[in-house]
Amino acid sequence: MLKKMFPKELDFFGMFEKAAVNVNKGASFLVEMMDNFNIAEIKAKEIHEAEQEGDMLTHEVMRRLNKTFVTPLDREDIHSLISRLDDVLDLIWASADRAVLFKLNNPLPQAVDLAKTLHETTEIIAKAINCLKDKKYSYIQEYCIEINRLENRGDRIFREALVQLFDNINDPILVIKWKEVYEHLEDATDTCEDVANILESIVLKHA
Numbered sequence: 008m009l010k011k012m013f014p015k016e017l018d019f020f021g022m023f024e025k026a027a028v029n030v031n032k033g034a035s036f037l038v039e040m041m042d043n044f045n046i047a048e049i050k051a052k053e054i055h056e057a058e059q060e061g062d063m064l065t066h067e068v069m070r071r072l073n074k075t076f077v078t079p080l081d082r083e084d085i086h087s088l089i090s091r092l093d094d095v096l097d098l099i100w101a102s103a104d105r106a107v108l109f110k111l112n113n114p115l116p117q118a119v120d121l122a123k124t125l126h127e128t129t130e131i132i133a134k135a136i137n138c139l140k141d142k143k144y145s146y147i148q149e150y151c152i153e154i155n156r157l158e159n160r161g162d163r164i165f166r167e168a169l170v171q172l173f174d175n176i177n178d179p180i181l182v183i184k185w186k187e188v189y190e191h192l193e194d195a196t197d198t199c200e201d202v203a204n205i206l207e208s209i210v211l212k213h214a
Contacts, residue, residue: 018071019079020140026064026092027133033057033099034126040103041122044112051103058100065093080139084209091202095129098195102188109184117168118185121161121192128157128199135206144214147206154203161196165189 033054040050068089072078078085102122135150168189176182 019068019085020136022064022068022071023088023092023136023139024133026061026068026089027129027136029057029061029064030092030096030099031126031129031133033061033096034122034129037099037103038119038122038126040106041114041118044106044114047103047107047111051107054100054103058096061093061096065089080209081212084205084212088202088205088209091198091205092132095195095198095202098191098198099125102191102195105184105188105191109188111184111188115168115171115185117164117171118188118192120164121168121189121196124157124161124164125192125195125199128154128161128196131157132199132202135203139206139209142213144210147210151203151207151210154199158196158200158203161193165193165196 036050036053036057040047040054068085072082072085080088131150131153135147135154138144138146138150169186172182172185172189176185
């Protein structure tokens with residue numbers, strides 16, 4: 008009876024960890040895609056499958072949240088954390104989808120750099136989330152600092168990408184297409200910073 012009233016709290020942490028690994032997987036596929044547009048459609052399909060898996064994980068967390076009386080973290084933090092992780096993956100998918108939809112065929116170095124920075128950031132997010140279960144809050148804080156540093160790097164690459172785009176590409180339609188892809192990539196790195204802010208808030212509440 009008690010087990011039904013008080014489900015295992017670690018289930019939430021396990022779901023967070025699965026979601027973070029899935030986001031990192033999607034980011035890895037995006038790097039491969041941006042590095043080689045010959046496999047763009049294959050990688051876009053893999054990213055879409057990861058995005059679908061992310062949606063399922065998010066719905067499962069929400070379902071458990073609605074059925075669980077006692078939670079290991081504040082309910083709003085659980086909701087915010089899984090939602091922001093899902094948002095990162097949605098933006099990764101949006102970047103890949105636009106690249107295929109727009110029939111882009113020549114990778115630009117800044118796109119590769121942005122994708123690699125995003126992938127590196129999602130790796131750090133996964134490490135930080137793995138520390139939640141064991142309450143390794145000092146490690147989480149260090150990881151959040153690194154996420155913020157990477158987000159700043161992403162901002163610099165994004166600005167440089169726009170400069171290079173407008174200076175070097177004469178076709179205005181191609182400029183518009185690449186600008187949209189860049190914006191989704193930059194939004195994804197910004198959303199990673201949102202994840203870090205949620206993790207820092209959790210640390211402040213529980214440390």
